[in-house]
Amino acid sequence: MTLLKQLFSSVLLMIIAIPVVMADVSEISEVDFSSLNKTVTSESLNDKIVYVDFWASWCKPCFKSFPWMAEMQDKYADDGLKIIGVNLDKEESLSASFLEKAPANFDLVFDSEATLAELFKVKAMPSSYLFDREGNLAASHMGFQEKKKDLYEKELRILLGLE
Amino acid sequence: MKLSIQSILLTAIVLSLNACNSLGVSPWDRDLLAKKEMELISDPLETATDEHIYFSKEATSGGQSFGGGGCGCN
Numbered sequence: 001m002t003l004l005k006q007l008f009s010s011v012l013l014m015i016i017a018i019p020v021v022m023a024d025v026s027e028i029s030e031v032d033f034s035s036l037n038k039t040v041t042s043e044s045l046n047d048k049i050v051y052v053d054f055w056a057s058w059c060k061p062c063f064k065s066f067p068w069m070a071e072m073q074d075k076y077a078d079d080g081l082k083i084i085g086v087n088l089d090k091e092e093s094l095s096a097s098f099l100e101k102a103p104a105n106f107d108l109v110f111d112s113e114a115t116l117a118e119l120f121k122v123k124a125m126p127s128s129y130l131f132d133r134e135g136n137l138a139a140s141h142m143g144f145q146e147k148k149k150d151l152y153e154k155e156l157r158i159l160l161g162l163e
Numbered sequence: 164m165k166l167s168i169q170s171i172l173l174t175a176i177v178l179s180l181n182a183c184n185s186l187g188v189s190p191w192d193r194d195l196l197a198k199k200e201m202e203l204i205s206d207p208l209e210t211a212t213d214e215h216i217y218f219s220k221e222a223t224s225g226g227q228s229f230g231g232g233g234c235g236c237n
Contacts, residue, residue: 006169006170006173009170009173010173010177013173013174013177013178014177014180054191056191056194057194058193058194058197058198059197088191089194090194114189114191114192117189117190117191118189122189122190122191123190124190125190125191125193127190
């Protein structure tokens with residue numbers, strides 16, 4: 001094979017490898033929630049502070065985080081906060097008893113194939129990703145700790161422009 | 164196109180660029196592993212007691228896992 005052909009095919013291979021290496025989210029516009037939940041469109045997320053939380057029914061810290069997230073959604077909905085809970089259970093029915101004990105007043109997206117989880121390269125359960133009003137990734141957290149609730153709320157308040 | 168050893172090697176190197184990204188279990192696949200039945204030690208209290216017995220009674224330095232000692236020397 002000529003040098004030019006070799007060079008061309010290696011560049012092509014490297015282009016293919018890039019999505020494998022660099023899949024990660026820096027803007028909310030890269031994420032397509034509407035294919036999993038029709039009500040979560042990019043219009044509905046426009047000019048909002050979006051809090052994407054990955055959870056599952058078997059994850060205990062998730063159980064602790066739900067009441068806090070419900071409280072935040074209630075408190076800051078008018079200021080423009082939108083929480084999206086992405087469930088990673090293998091079947092939607094597995095999350096039913098969890099949701100009975102920890103009800104959600106925010107949008108839920110059921111991602112049993114883990115397409116969103118792989119897109120975000122989720123490293124821990126739960127994981128949360130905060131996007132600012134322009135849609136850029138502002139913060140991310142691995143895990144949920146009760147003692148850090150005030151810190152999390154402060155972050156939200158700063159992004160909402162309340163502090 | 165004839166597959167030379169060079170192009171095969173190049174393909175292998177480039178495709179392995181994801182490095183150790185796919186090692187182990189993905190965080191969202193840990194649901195079965197999180198169950199109580201899947202814990203490595205089935206009875207932590209009993210195991211801890213056994214370890215203590217081995218250490219103090221039979222003078223093995225590290226309980227179940229380490230051989231050595233026997234006279235309290237190390």
